[in-house]
Amino acid sequence: MKRFYNTLKHIWSIEDLRKKILVTLGFIAVYRFGSYVVLPGIDTDGLQNYTDQAQKGLQGLINIFAGGAFARASIFALGIMPYISASIVIQLLGIAVPYFQKLQKDGESGRNKQNQITRILTIAITFVQAISYLINLKQQSPEAIVSTDMMSQTLFMSVNVLLLTTGTLFVMWLGEKITDRGIGNGISLIIMIGIIARLPKSIIQEVANRMSVEGAGLIVLLLEVVLLLFVILLTVMLVQGVRRIPVQYARQEIGNKPIGGKRDYLPLKVNASGVMPIIFAQALMFLPAAFAGLFENSDWMTAISVAFSDYTGWAYNLTFAAMIIAFTYFYTAVTINPTQIADDLKRGGGFVPGVKPGKDTADFIDEVMSRITFPGSLFLAAVAVFPAVAMLFNVDASFAYFFGGTSLLIMVGVILDTLQQIESHLLMKRYDGLLKSGRLKGRTSVGGVA
Secondary structure, three states: OOOHHHHHHOOOOHHHHHHHHHHHHHHHHHHHHHOOOOOOOOOOHHHHHHHOOOOHHHHHHHHHHHHOOOOOOOOOOOOOOHHHHHHHHHHHHHOOOHHHHHHHOOHHHHHHHHHHHHHHHHHHHHHHHHHHHHHHHHHOOOOHHHOOOHHHHHHHHHHHHHHHHHHHHHHHHHHHHHHOOOOHHHHHHHHHHHHHOOOOHHHHHHHHHOOOOOHHHHEEEEEEEHHHHHHHHHHHHHHOOEEEEEEEEEEEEOOOOEEEEOOOOOOEOOOOOOOOHHHHHHHHOHHHHHOOOOOOOHHHHHHHHHHHHOOHHHHHHHHHHEEEEEEHHHHHHOOOOHHHHHHHHHHHOOOOOOOOOOOOHHHHHHHHHHHHHHHHHHHHHHHHHHHHHHHHOOOOOHHHHHHHHHHHHHHHHHHHHHHHHHHHHHHHHOOOOOOOOOOOOOOOOOOOOO
16 A cells, blocks of 8 residues: 555656646546537437437447447537547558558658548548437437427538537547647547446446345355456456567677677567457447348348347357457458568568568468467457356346456556556656556557557
């Protein structure tokens, strides 16, 4: 306890770090306040049906990322998801389109150009999603719309599409400011805050449910806590898992001064794809039930709809896990380029001992990545299906979301990153780090989005 108190004291005594933390907390407070500002023309008393609908399926996923603002019809209802979607599209274009491949190799200028294109694409995606959101809101909860005549409806759509688009751009700006002036990883931090905001209510509901059960309620609650700690430990192992490849740098001479000859390590992450395989898989898992709904008279299509609507069923979770494993390999191949890594090593005078530079090194790195990606994908699939396992034991659905999946992965990854940022400031000022055992290892982004 004394060490913890001293660490907090050291954190507060570093002026630069103190300012970064206060700036970050200020921007987060603005974001949370905005998530409760309802769109004009919305009657909050009539939103109950839409709130219930927004807890399920793909809308439920968006609502988690938006910190509940989606269900509240807030000006921040779309959250940061359009920006994440735009970033993913740009990453995928970097595989197939030569122009984007060139931008990836152009260093800082290329990254600035990519960021500019991502922002423009974010505006387009947000505009389309805003229209879809308002149309869906009118269909699900027409009683929540105050205006009824055609003129007012047109004004309602126009004003709120503009507000939703502006709201997403403002959230994106907040994330960038947290990255520039705060403790870093602004976009990821905003997503995490939205997820954590749901945690207190979920815990209260679960405690109330368990305490209402006669006899074993407290024992079951303690078992849930133990299981949750186990899943958190598993997630930390997944996030921090790294396979280090030894790299030797050739000894050279410039004039009469020898340089190089040092030994280093090339870190390859067990889970290089982050949380994106789960997001991709979840988005696609909603399609079978939606498609089957078009064939209501077909018995086998009805069976498919029932199977893929049961989030705790074997058919759903086995398919879900298989898709996560497949997407983990796909997204790892997208984000990790062994040929580029091998070329960078060669240009820097580095090589893997016992492996020829160039193609042989690229093949070696590719083989190592394939080997470590398999257990990483299994771990990721296991973490993703844990909420379904928890629900089988009658854990409240809102609390079960924190037993794995995107919620837990994002929280663990961003918390580790934030602690790493704080620890780096402490070590720079020659204070002890946050842990006696050594430096923290975190991630740099959520699913590749900084």
